[in-house]
Amino acid sequence: MNAVDLPKDGVVLGRVWSSDAQGPAVVTLRDGEVIDITSKTAATVRDICELDDPSGFVRNASGRSLGSVEAVATAPVGVPDRTHFLSPCDLQAIKACGVTFAGSMVERVIEEKAAGDPSKAAEIRDRIGSLIGDSLRNIEAGSETAQLVKNALIQEGLWSQYLEVGIGPDAEVFSKAQVLSSVGLGADIGLHPISKWNNPEPEIVLTVSSKGRIVGATLGNDVNLRDVEGRSALLLSKAKDNNASCAIGPMIRLFDDTYGMNDVRNAELTLTVRGEDGFVLNGRSSMNQISRDPENLVAQTIGRHHQYPDGIVLFLGTLFAPTEDRDHPGEGFTHKIGDIVEISAAGLGTLRNRVKLSTECREWTFGASHLMRNLAARGLL
Template identity: 70%
Template sequence: MSAETFENGTFVGRVWRPDVEGPALVVLRDGVLYDITSKETPTMRDLLERDDPAAFVRAQDGEALLSLEDLAEQSVEATGILTQFHFLAPCDLQAVKACGVTFARSMIERVIEEKAAGNPALALKIRERVTAIIGDSLRNLKAGSQEAAKVKAALIEENVWSQYLEVGIGPDAEVFSKAQVLSAVGWGASVGLHPISNWNNPEPEIVLAVDSSGRVKGATLGNDVNLRDVEGRSALLLGKAKDNNASAAIGPFIRLFDETYSIDDVRNADLDLMIKGEDGFELKGHSTMKEISRDPLDLVSQTIGTHHQYPDGFMLFMGTLFAPVEDRDVAGEGFTHKKSDVVTISNPELGSLTNTVRLSTECPPWTFGTAALMRNLAARGLL
């Protein structure tokens, strides 16, 4: 991880401090991480609730901890090792939410998963049929528009309508809970696959940091680990497919909105993905926010409002264009993870998020929850 990536902008995050046996709120300056945890901002939630968190951070001196290079070296596979510094997910008390089926190309893959009932062997034939009917007709379609309603009627006639198309081009976005508070992992940690899954992939996404009033305060990177077979068997298995030990990775930092970075940069962001396997397999992928079917602020408003409040704010995964169809082992069955795959998601403005794939049962257990955080902060005189 190069400090040069973070020369411009305001980057804040969280690290585990072994000397205080708890998390620290940090800012990155000239390649060094400074602890800015205080009674004013004991948590990331408190920082993001400020009207101008970037200005507040710039006014803090902080305590120099270690270099970004040293932190990265100590963070690889260090989640759960409480005797050394390591990256944590940059959020703490925020809910972790996600929007799905927000890109036309990946929307078609969700339809294929449903029609295949989670069986990758059926995917190729179904993909050919669905693509022949739908083609590129969804690419520039505005979700919830009259044109989308007409396409819906036509697809119903062709008997290819799907619940995924309903949330993809209908008026209501899919919004679900991706992870429990404090359960997401950070840079360098293992990400977990539920052992019942045999068809899965990473999902490179931009994640918005939103305060309790619905104001977007910054953005970061995320891996919304996707179990294609489990979710494809039934939409009622979505919760089981999405929320497992270490199944959400976020980081490395939240880039706060300031004069150098705004929601328009999010709207125009490109993401690159690299998967490297111990078997020598490599797969490159790409996603671009320019092709999202719903504006990021529309996704925020569909998540928070008079219908639903988040007093501690939330992190919002916004979906991905990436849906791998390249065969890894068996012809026609596309891509699936193998244990020890190294996944790197990168963006020039946000840095890179690197994690190693394990089974969720093999990842370090999640033990540091909200009660532990409150006790730790209280013992440190921060509450």
């Protein structure tokens, strides 16, 4: 995992583990160098995202070089005496929206109807496809047309809780990971060992201030355990929130006159999975096919009904549906240990991670209390 593809334009914000400070540093990129801009004003990424003009602050912040982008991006992750990239968020809550695209909606119904059994997926997919086809693709969630489709599906015995959040008035929003637990560029990403049917989920991740203002975007992998969640939606937390199961990065592209919400709405994400067995999977997710506007998803997550004093990062969901067979006909794709997952989008770079079991990934040991003590010892609080 030595290839480096970080955002090359605009103002970017991220975090690294600083070997000098033996703790996280807030960084940006300038002229091919990783610049440490950590200060009392900008002790955390959260602090910068709460400013009136985050991109302006980062653009003008003084700092010092920690090395070349290539050197830092290819340094071994988790080695304390090597400066390496971390997930670009810190104190923000990590939230995610599910079933926001028509294609993934249908696949979630298949997971539920198959009760986590991949061998049943092809038959159910054919049946649902013959009844629904592409009729969900252009439906506005919560509209009168969506209600008519809902009624038709109920009559066919195919209504599902996944379709409810896909085309009903209320979006699915869940907690993906704990504060400071997400992994970043180059880290191993984890699968719970009970899962035998799973896949990556390439997504745009918005960075949102405590006031609900969207200040930037990055990429994320919302790992999906299809068999676990397919057995019961009540297993969502068990399926989603595990050691190293959430990857975000490589850096946050802060909004300014060069990049903003319209770029997010029109973003084209590409996914590549390369297995040690020679298998290659290519996928795409087009944000212009999302069934709910990203700003609506933010409003359903943070507001008078739910406050987040340190802001949030919000996964927006994915169009990608892993139907290509890997091992057995009709069972679709599932990960194998050692897979390299790359998620890319213009202006946001590439998030690259290797797949392992969550029980084999580096344990998460640096929490909020450790961060506060570290910053205090460095005179930053």
